[in-house]
Amino acid sequence: MQRNIKKLLPLKKASPWKRLFAFLIDLTIVNLIVLQPLESLTKKFLPSTENFINLYSSIASSNIAALSIIAFLTGILTFLYWAILDYKLQETPGGIIFHLKTKSLLNKNLKFSQSLTRNITKISLPLLAIDSIFILTTTNGQRLFEKLSNTITTE
């Protein structure tokens, strides 16, 4: 592990700000294109009202199962976007703009299992937020699941 990290030392650890903006660009792509077919379905299940109290009570009394399935599907598609692109290209469109790349600490090439593990928290934004807090605590700016998958994001 130490030898692997030393090999990567010439590569700059990715700046958290660049990672954040790259993430936002990718999230925009996911929301505008990939999740676009689910938009009409989501609208069907979100009541058309400007009153927050009515909105909350409508959601609370409505088809929770349907909303849960839509939320789960959204999470899975978001996760797959990052997992597949990280595995195939070691970068995403947002990463390309900010010159960010995903590297494996164990092997020359990134394995699919590593890509799945490092991106699993992208199923849910709150989970990703908790995962990202670890960037502040690690020396090489890794999220928790990046550490667990033995991968790193570099510039």
Add this chain to the structure above:
Amino acid sequence: MSRLKTIILVIVILWIIAFIASKLLGTFIPERIVTDGIAVIPIHGEISIEGSSITPFIAQGASSTRIVEDIKKANENSGIKAIILDINSPGGAVVASREITTAVKNSNKPVIALIREVGASGAYWIASASDKVVADELSITGSVGVIASYIEFAKFFERYDLKYQRLVAGELKDIASPFKELTPQERILFQKKLDLIQEIFIDDVSKNRNLSPEQITEIKRGNFYLGREALDLNLVDSLGNKETAINLAKELAGIKDGSIVEYKEKKSIFDLFRDTFSSLFYYMGRGIGTELKTVNLQPELDIAAR
């Protein structure tokens, strides 16, 4: 594969998965969440139990099974405050029309019937059960009667030496068969049935609309009326259009703004093919008919005569 191609491919594949999933989910979970909703349920075409036609290639009519189910769903949805029946139908089967009428009467929400081009016979029966009926000035409505006419082929068969072999157990089993003459006794029996159906029909409509004895006598003739005439006969409550019906619905439901929820009939891929073929066959027939009319057969007949 280049980087750009890979990115585009991944995005496209994920989009397709999202598209298929949304269609599947939409099929299984059709109910939209609304707060102050007004359900619009279409009753278009000839009314029958299944809304089916003779062949799979002719467009479907209004299915009482589907409409009763839609009314039930609207009643169970706490977000729906009123129901509008969007009627454009010449009527149809007796039992099917009655099923819908009963569902309308048992509805726990205000129901407004909007008669578009036509809302006659069975379709008017359904409208009469609503809390309010709105029609255009020129809509066709009324026709409170029963019809069972048919073409009798008995003489036609005689002319071409065809014979109807009557094999029945039960003297009246083949009553009103088009292949034999209707006997006077059979006519009287059949007419009694039609009169009974009309009696029930008129009775229900007159109760629904609080008709006077004079008005009942008038509509008993089975005449159809334009919207304006129907208003004078108390068969409709107001003249107007969809906007009028929506405003009435809001008034009866006591809501200020209402979101419209269209209860459209779900069409399968087969239904789309059927509707396409229906139009196609119609125009093919029309085209062939026009061709036959314009082709001058006289020269061939002259040659044959010589």
